[in-house]
Amino acid sequence: MAKIRLGFLASGRGSNLQAVIDQIQQGLLDAEITCVISDVENAGALVRARDENIPAFTISGGAAKTKTEPDIERRIVECLEEHQVELVCLAGYMRIVKEALLKAFPLRIINIHPALLPSFPGLNVQKKAMNYGVKFSGCTVHFVDEGTDTGPIIIQAAVPVKDDDTEETLSIRILNEEHRIYSEAIRLIANKKIHIQGRRVLTS
């Protein structure tokens, strides 16, 4: 079976990208990262990619901060298609994916979100979870649709929120689980182990 070809979109330091790189190098995930694209010049994710000789590109997202203009998104699609990407992995990508990407990669874009969706979609969610006072939070890998963190859920992990937690300690606890479940979700998709019923993602 050919390795699944992954393309990453990331805006930040890229720790989830690194976790997937590590899993591949350890022989635990049969995948190839064919390109990493960032809207942020010199983002950590790009540095990590270049360190691993993975083609890395900056495609500036345009004026708006949380979405991408259609012509720019089409350039992203072109880049992904040039690298024959089969599965697009968002990893700390801070812009909402719009029509051009969604149409080019239907049910082939996944995202990892640091909360137990549908609780706490959007930004700064570890802080929101702390302030709300939940006793469990976690992380979610889901297919990307036109909403914000609303697509069908592939895997979740739950972690306790402790009385003495700060936003930082909770974020670290969640991040450890993110690193585990993102590769697990990619593995399930690569091995064609999942199917969708309604909006439930089932493992066969």
Added chain:
Amino acid sequence: MAKIRLGFLASGRGSNLQAVIDQIQQGLLDAEITCVISDVENAGALVRARDENIPAFTISGGAAKTKTEPDIERRIVECLEEHQVELVCLAGYMRIVKEALLKAFPLRIINIHPALLPSFPGLNVQKKAMNYGVKFSGCTVHFVDEGTDTGPIIIQAAVPVKDDDTEETLSIRILNEEHRIYSEAIRLIANKKIHIQGRRVLTS
């Protein structure tokens, strides 16, 4: 230390009431249930109460199905006060608590909800969780405020949602945790172990 005096409001079979009765009888919870009130004649909760010689009352909730008219709610308050209730426990009580009760028992009304709030407030939430496709659900004990399932969270428990779950099997898995955490929340309050910071409920 005197036993904390509990009053239950329930509309259904009263399995959470029974779990608290069991904990008290096993010497695991230092509390006394002084009355059980239901808006539904012959509700299972009333039958269980009478079996244990706990004063049990039907106070019909009035025309609306999901809320209680103010004069009726005042009758409930009177009944609770007559029985010197210190903590009001909602257990499958299908009406929204309004001003008369909230004012009479500020931060002294708790509820148990079969989902990991703030996900899935309201009714039929096990089914909603199944249909949404979450991989974890659970239950929440929270203080009751003027919203629907929005008050500060005392305890939560998380349970996995499995691929072969039905609404029924998931409900049973959640119910087992409900029976555990409701008594635990009452124990924390009885022992004055909690304090509220913002909307976070912390255990001291």
